[in-house]
Amino acid sequence: xxxxxxxxxxxxxxxxxxxxxxxxxxxxxxxxxxxxxxxxxxxxxxxxxxxxxxxxxxxxxxxxxxxxxxxxxxxxxxxxxxxxxxxxxxxxx
Amino acid sequence: xxxxxxxxxxxxxxxxxxxxxxxxxxxxxxxxxxxxxxxxxxxxxxxxxxxxxxxxxxxxxxxxxxxxxxxxxxxxxxxxxxxxxxxxxxxxxxxxxxxxxxxxxxxxxxxxxxxxxxxxxxxxxxxxxxxxxxxxxxxxxxxxxxxxxxxxxxxxxxxxxxxxxxxxxxxxxxxxxxxxxxxxxxxxxxxxxxxxxxxxxxxxxxxxxxxxxxxxxxxxxxxxxxxxxxxxxxxxxxxxxxxxxxxxxxxxxxxxxxxxxxxxxxxxxxxxxxxxxxxxxxxxxxxxxxxxxxxxxxxxxxxxxxxxxxxxxxxxxxxxxxxxxxxxxxxxxxxxxxxxxxxxxxxxxxxxxxxxxxxxxxxxxxxxxxxxxxxxxxxxxxxxxxxxxxxxxxxxxxxxxxxxxxxxxxxxxxxxxxxxxxxxxxxxxxxxxxxxxxxxxxxxxxxxxxxxxxxxxxxxxxxxxxxxxxxxxxxxxxxxxxxxxxxxxxxxxxxxxxxxxxxxxxxxxxxxxxxxxxxxxxxxxxxxxxxxxxxxxxxxxxxxxxxxxxxxxxxxxxxxxxxxxxxxxxxxxxxxxxxxxxxxxxxxxxxxxxxxxxxxxxxxxxxxxxxxxxxxxxxxxxxxxxxxxxxxxxxxxxxxxxxxxxxxxxxxxxxxxxxxxxxxxxxxxxxxxxxxxxxxxxxxxxxxxxxxxxxxxxxxxxxxxxxxxxxxxxxxxxxxxxxxxxxxxxxxxxxxxxxxxxxxxxxxxxxxxxxxxxxxxxxxxxxxxxxxxxxxxxxxxxxxxxxxxxxxxxxxxxxxxxxxxxxxxxxxxxxxxxxxxxxxxxx
Numbered sequence: 001x002x003x004x005x006x007x008x009x010x011x012x013x014x015x016x017x018x019x020x021x022x023x024x025x026x027x028x029x030x031x032x033x034x035x036x037x038x039x040x041x042x043x044x045x046x047x048x049x050x051x052x053x054x055x056x057x058x059x060x061x062x063x064x065x066x067x068x069x070x071x072x073x074x075x076x077x078x079x080x081x082x083x084x085x086x087x088x089x090x091x092x093x
Numbered sequence: 094x095x096x097x098x099x100x101x102x103x104x105x106x107x108x109x110x111x112x113x114x115x116x117x118x119x120x121x122x123x124x125x126x127x128x129x130x131x132x133x134x135x136x137x138x139x140x141x142x143x144x145x146x147x148x149x150x151x152x153x154x155x156x157x158x159x160x161x162x163x164x165x166x167x168x169x170x171x172x173x174x175x176x177x178x179x180x181x182x183x184x185x186x187x188x189x190x191x192x193x194x195x196x197x198x199x200x201x202x203x204x205x206x207x208x209x210x211x212x213x214x215x216x217x218x219x220x221x222x223x224x225x226x227x228x229x230x231x232x233x234x235x236x237x238x239x240x241x242x243x244x245x246x247x248x249x250x251x252x253x254x255x256x257x258x259x260x261x262x263x264x265x266x267x268x269x270x271x272x273x274x275x276x277x278x279x280x281x282x283x284x285x286x287x288x289x290x291x292x293x294x295x296x297x298x299x300x301x302x303x304x305x306x307x308x309x310x311x312x313x314x315x316x317x318x319x320x321x322x323x324x325x326x327x328x329x330x331x332x333x334x335x336x337x338x339x340x341x342x343x344x345x346x347x348x349x350x351x352x353x354x355x356x357x358x359x360x361x362x363x364x365x366x367x368x369x370x371x372x373x374x375x376x377x378x379x380x381x382x383x384x385x386x387x388x389x390x391x392x393x394x395x396x397x398x399x400x401x402x403x404x405x406x407x408x409x410x411x412x413x414x415x416x417x418x419x420x421x422x423x424x425x426x427x428x429x430x431x432x433x434x435x436x437x438x439x440x441x442x443x444x445x446x447x448x449x450x451x452x453x454x455x456x457x458x459x460x461x462x463x464x465x466x467x468x469x470x471x472x473x474x475x476x477x478x479x480x481x482x483x484x485x486x487x488x489x490x491x492x493x494x495x496x497x498x499x500x501x502x503x504x505x506x507x508x509x510x511x512x513x514x515x516x517x518x519x520x521x522x523x524x525x526x527x528x529x530x531x532x533x534x535x536x537x538x539x540x541x542x543x544x545x546x547x548x549x550x551x552x553x554x555x556x557x558x559x560x561x562x563x564x565x566x567x568x569x570x571x572x573x574x575x576x577x578x579x580x581x582x583x584x585x586x587x588x589x590x591x592x593x594x595x596x597x598x599x600x601x602x603x604x605x606x607x608x609x610x611x612x613x614x615x616x617x618x619x620x621x622x623x624x625x626x627x628x629x630x631x632x633x634x635x636x637x638x639x640x641x642x643x644x645x646x647x648x649x650x651x652x653x654x655x656x657x658x659x660x661x662x663x664x665x666x667x668x669x670x671x672x673x674x675x676x677x678x679x680x681x682x683x684x685x686x687x688x689x690x691x692x693x694x695x696x697x698x699x700x701x702x703x704x705x706x707x708x709x710x711x712x713x714x715x716x717x718x719x720x721x722x723x724x725x726x727x728x729x730x731x732x733x734x735x736x737x738x739x740x741x742x743x744x745x746x747x748x749x750x751x752x753x754x755x756x757x758x759x760x761x762x763x764x765x766x767x768x769x770x771x772x773x774x775x776x777x778x779x780x781x782x783x784x785x786x787x788x789x790x791x792x793x794x795x796x797x798x799x800x801x802x803x804x805x806x807x808x809x810x811x812x813x814x815x816x817x818x819x820x821x822x823x824x825x826x827x828x829x830x831x832x833x834x835x836x837x838x839x840x841x842x843x844x845x846x847x848x849x850x851x852x853x854x855x856x857x858x859x860x861x862x863x864x865x866x867x868x869x870x871x872x873x874x875x876x877x878x879x880x881x882x883x884x885x886x887x888x889x890x891x892x893x894x895x896x897x898x899x900x901x902x903x904x905x906x907x908x909x910x911x912x913x914x915x916x917x918x919x920x
Binding site: 001002003004014015019021027028030031032034037040041054056058062063064074081082083 | 299637665669673816821822825
């Protein structure tokens with residue numbers, strides 16, 4: 001696996017600089033049933049196609065952003081910081 | 094070659110004269126050396142074959158580096174070249190007995206059937222096999238002498254291969270203003286407007302246009318927008334009895350000896366060829382004064398049988414259809430096979446072209462281009478080499494000279510049922526040697542096609558995998574580069590003779606911002622919104638599945654500022670976790686990681702207050718700074734955050750202050766405490782102290798399945814809170830009932846069980862495990878923590894623990910072993 005990911009802050013970087021938190025999911029609003037809770041925690045759509053997922057620039061600026069990636073070809077269609085969250089800085093900045 | 098410049102090196106201790114432009118191989122050949130190696134299994138003598146770095150025949154040890162293809166390695170002054178893989182010498186190798194006698198003992202796949210019984214003999218077999226297996230020997234100490242490094246580079250156009258087509262493509266791309274890089278395994282003349290990296294071997298093509306290039310001590314990781322593959326073709330041998338004898342060569346090898354190194358390869362030569370290359374070699378030989386004793390062009394005449402004969406492994410004659418021709422050189426050409434491997438790795442399809450008798454790449458993926466002979470361009474139709482019938486029974490007929498795989502071996506594999514080329518490859522190990530199929534892949538497919546009465550297109554090829562050629566692990570590893578993080582007090586610890594241990598990345602996040610209380614309320618199971626300023630609370634971070642992730646303390650510094658600590662190894666993950674929820678909830682909490690900037694020291698014990706009194710003007714009476722209070726003050730003249738917390742269960746103060754003052758504060762503390770008998774204490778005593786207080790270590794006493802209810806911390810889960818990460822899961826755990834519990838225990842006698850030891854029900858099966866276990870010097874008992882079924886989780890109940898191959902009894906304790914009411918802590 002050696003594709004490039006376009007970090008919103010840093011530009012195109014080797015995918016190994018990042019960690020992936022998987023599919024963007026929707027957290028239940030309140031008091032889910034056991035089935036709803038289990039679905040949320042364990043089940044994923046796991047599409048063979050374009051997937052929206054969370055990425056963290058672990059070896060770089062440390063922001064979280066979302067990407068749309070085709071899981072069949074590893075082509076990354078877009079990356080973006082999702083508002084309204086701000087870009088958190090590190091002590092060094 | 095430059096005869097003005099002489100270079101001297103040694104071969105097995107003998108000095109050898111060479112010229113600049115020679116390779117070690119050509120220089121040795123010039124000195125009269127003909128046997129260059131002994132083969133892998135049979136230890137047959139082998140001589141120069143390709144002179145192109147493709148075959149294994151010339152591999153020797155150069156300056157301690159094994160498996161160097163000396164036919165392509167330029168000479169170096171003072172180098173030491175040695176033979177390898179022989180018991181004795183190249184001329185007289187004791188292991189060649191496997192060639193004479195080995196047959197019945199070393200058929201294909203022999204290691205699956207022999208040397209298994211008697212079982213007691215295996216250590217002997219193993220020792221023997223390890224000594225004879227492999228080719229070169231590794232010098233265990235050589236690794237440290239070499240320095241490797243990695244560079245990340247970009248190229249608009251990366252051309253792989255510096256032959257005619259590659260150079261042409263590079264120049265054309267440079268002419269239209271592209272940034273062009275050209276790499277080649279050998280030497281390439283400078284090109285206008287092109288950056289030439291040579292020698293630079295492209296190891297493979299990975300997604301994202303990644304092409305790592307091996308340039309000896311440097312690994313260039315190229316990211317290219319456009320890749321041009323111009324890797325050309327590889328000459329193929331013919332398969333017939335005796336085709337591995339010293340003196341049997343490929344046309345390129347012959348040409349190089351004559352044209353590059355001005356050597357006369359032999360006295361008398363015979364040529365057998367399926368293409369022009371053989372005829373061209375004959376012409377070059379004539380010019381070099383070699384007598385040509387016959388040229389057989391298999392395009393024009395059918396030949397049924399070729400048998401090469403020799404003595405002592407050296408070629409003496411060849412029989413063509415029964416007619417004997419004396420010679421000391423046999424030039425064989427089986428055609429040229431495009432080197433499609435890189436294209437195949439990149440996703441191209443490989444198809445057989447029956448016209449030209451070669452496998453060609455098609456369906457080249459986007460971003461990649463193939464030019465030159467690798468596409469089949471310029472390759473004439475060649476009579477497939479299978480038109481003649483290599484006669485068996487008259488000597489070994491080698492398909493794979495790297496692994497010593499004969500045609501008989503392949504036929505036997507088919508007979509044993511390995512009827513696909515992928516299976517046969519794995520069983521016989523054909524193509525798995527140093528040449529990686531360059532010389533033997535296509536011949537093996539042809540043989541397979543013949544034996545199975547199918548055509549080459551149906552048989553197909555095996556999967557091409559990187560690296561294209563052998564690469565040292567050192568190059569892939571790069572510079573020894575393990576970032577180590579030391580505390581600012583590191584040197585003092587070393588001076589005091591401390592043994593250091595790794596505790597992960599050692600960073601602690603610091604969190605402040607407007608919606609911070611809300612943020613922490615949502616992330617932790619207990620309450621933080623109601624914390625008064627300068628107070629501290631213990632917190633356990635849970636996942637949404639209700640599992641324990643990390644623990645630490647949270648100190649509220651003011652309305653908007655919280656100071657969060659975590660376990661040393663968990664800090665990076667906790668920061669990631671915090672930032673993610675921040676993004677998901679859009680809360681805009683400002684999270685700053687201050688770990689690297691701070692040092693922290695813990696002073697603990699009954700006299701800690703007296704020591705602190707000497708270091709600070711702050712009121713540190715029990716009323717001024719009580720248990721779980723935080724204060725900001727100068728300690729030893731350094732602005733510090735003082736946290737009165739008690740992981741080790743004593744009156745104690747954790748000082749957090751700017752890291753550059755580390756050693757200063759440390760020294761001042763030791764000074765201040767000297768008459769109280771202060772001592773530095775490390776992680777091991779800390780572990781014992783915390784265990785005596787039954788404080789958990791996340792990751793040791795808990796694992797990825799543990800939740801706070803079963804880990805005996807149900808007090809921390811405020812399930813009446815609105816919502817926090819993990820709340821719903823904990824509710825379900827509570828409703829379904831607790832299955833296992835984390836408890837403390839004492840051993841009845843003094844035996845200390847191992848951490849991880851099993852807990853068993855009387856005489857039956859394992860029901861739990863020990864997570865922490867130590868001898869407590871304070872209590873003079875063996876104590877610990879363990880997971881047991883809920884039924885056993887009652888004060889005074891007992892269970893059996895495996896210790897030293899037997900069982901010992903332990904008694905459950907639910908309250909801390911030492912100072913259970915925390916009087917010391919609160920003093």
